[in-house]
Amino acid sequence: xxxxxxxxxxxxxxxxxxxxxxxxxxxxxxxxxxxxxxxxxxxxxxxxxxxxxxxxxxxxxxxxxxxxxxxxxxxxxxxxxxxxxxxxxxxxxxxxxxxxxxxxxxxxxxxxxxxxxxxxxxxxxxxxxxxxxxxxxxxxxxxxxxxxxxxxxxxxxxxxxxxxxxxxxxxxxxxxxxxxxxxxxxxxxxxxxxxxxxxxxxxxxxxxxxxxxx
Amino acid sequence: xxxxxxxxxxxxxxxxxxxxxxxxxxxxxxxxxxxxxxxxxxxxxxxxxxxxxxxxxxxxxxxxxxxxxxxxxxx
Numbered sequence: 001x002x003x004x005x006x007x008x009x010x011x012x013x014x015x016x017x018x019x020x021x022x023x024x025x026x027x028x029x030x031x032x033x034x035x036x037x038x039x040x041x042x043x044x045x046x047x048x049x050x051x052x053x054x055x056x057x058x059x060x061x062x063x064x065x066x067x068x069x070x071x072x073x074x075x076x077x078x079x080x081x082x083x084x085x086x087x088x089x090x091x092x093x094x095x096x097x098x099x100x101x102x103x104x105x106x107x108x109x110x111x112x113x114x115x116x117x118x119x120x121x122x123x124x125x126x127x128x129x130x131x132x133x134x135x136x137x138x139x140x141x142x143x144x145x146x147x148x149x150x151x152x153x154x155x156x157x158x159x160x161x162x163x164x165x166x167x168x169x170x171x172x173x174x175x176x177x178x179x180x181x182x183x184x185x186x187x188x189x190x191x192x193x194x195x196x197x198x199x200x201x202x203x204x205x206x207x208x209x210x211x212x213x214x
Numbered sequence: 215x216x217x218x219x220x221x222x223x224x225x226x227x228x229x230x231x232x233x234x235x236x237x238x239x240x241x242x243x244x245x246x247x248x249x250x251x252x253x254x255x256x257x258x259x260x261x262x263x264x265x266x267x268x269x270x271x272x273x274x275x276x277x278x279x280x281x282x283x284x285x286x287x288x289x
Contacts, residue, residue, distance in 0.1 A: 057276060064273075093276065100279045107230050137227065137279060164228070 001026030001207050004041035006071070006087075008033045008051035008062050013084065013187060017047045020187035024203035036066040042210040043080040044071055046087030048130075048185060058101065058133045059089030068094055080209040081179045082202070085131055088171070088181030097174055097181045098146060099138035104131070105164030115157035116170055116184060118201065120150065125198035127184040129162050129170075134183040136165035136172070143167055149175065154182050178209055215260055216287040221275045222253030253280070 003021035007014045007030045014030055021028035031038065033051075038044065051062035062068065068090065075081045075096055083091040091097040104110060111130040118125055138146070143166055146152055154171035161168045163183070171182025186199030223229045231252040239247050256274055260266060266284050275282040 056274070060273060060276070100276055102227070102279065103230055105228065105230050107234055139278075 001210060002040055002042045003028035003045060004031045004038055004043070005029070005045040005047055006031050006033055006067050007047070008049070008065065010051045010053055011047050011049035011086070013048035013086075013185065014045075016185075016187040016190075017045045017084065020190045020199060020203055021045065023190050024200050024207060026207065031067060033062070033065040033067040036070050038067070038070045038074055041074065041079070042214065043082065043206050044074060046071065046081065046083040046090050047187070048085030048087060051086055051090060054086075054133075057089075057093065058086060059091075059093040062086075062090045063094035072096060075174070075179050078176070078178055078213045080206045080213060082206045083179070083181035084185055084187060085134070085183055088183055089133065091179060091181045096179050097172055098142055098151070099136055099166075099169075099172060101133050101183070102135040102137050103133050104135055104162070108132070110134075110162045112162065113195070114160050114162060114170075114184060116154045117157055118154055119152055123201070124157060125154075125186075125189075125201060126196040127186055127189045127199050127202075129184045131163070131183055134163040134165070136163075136169040136183070138166060143169075146172060151175065151177075153180055154184070178213065180206065215263060217258055217260060217263070217266060218285045218287055219256040219258070219266075219270055219274055220253060220283045220285065221256070221270075221280050222251055222282075224279055224281055227279055 018028040109132040116125045155168045186202035189196040189199030232250040236250040270282045
């Protein structure tokens with residue numbers, strides 16, 4: 001299992017993501033955003049941070065980088081792509097995932113551990129969030145469609161939504177299911193020292209997709 | 215040509231920035247002001263107006279959540 005973790009100017013969680021990929025049982029390398037060739041990647045992570053300083057809107061400028069063109073092609077060919085936090089915002093801006101992330105209802109940057117419900121299955125995961133623009137939003141008819149097609153991958157546990165997201169949505173997939181984005185940071189919950197190793201489940205979910213794609 | 219692009223959150227989308235501004239107003243003695251919405255304004259100079267709309271849809275605004283309006287400023 002070969003992971004590629006993108007790195008933009010302003011990324012800050014890419015090294016944790018590399019470590020999480022390795023702990024989940026794969027090899028991982030960083031990939032500079034100006035490099036269009038993803039090589040022999042089995043899966044791609046678009047990591048968290050503040051790509052291009054979040055100028056204009058979070059993720060709005062990063063989506064035009066050469067590496068993101070390659071990610072769009074990789075995703076179209078069925079390759080698994082995981083977007084975390086800013087990476088989720090980038091994937092939404094790029095049109096690879098439905099919806100958008102808006103300023104938190106509280107206007108505050110939040111950093112705290114939350115409980116997530118994984119779908120399908122209903123497993124509870126303890127994973128931290130840290131974001132200022134994490135309020136998931138899509139028009140009602142789009143939300144209905146996402147729920148009907150099983151594209152809601154993670155929700156905040158009842159009463160735990162930190163940001164006012166529509167229908168407590170914390171993460172969604174594309175229609176095919178090979179592109180997944182979520183606001184919480186699974187790469188920060190992979191070691192008992194961090195208080196939870198539940199984040200590994202998210203990386204394992206992507207690894208299963210990679211095996212199907214191969 | 216010079217142009218000004220006004221970008222605002224779509225009707226019906228909660229705008230917490232606008233709400234925060236609105237809540238601060240009475241304390242400063244401004245009464246009777248409501249429905250405050252905060253957006254962005256981009257000024258630019260272009261060779262022509264042809265592709266401005268496309269530029270707004272692709273980059274300056276996110277059409278899912280924002281409306282935009284291009285105003286031409288003729289110097």
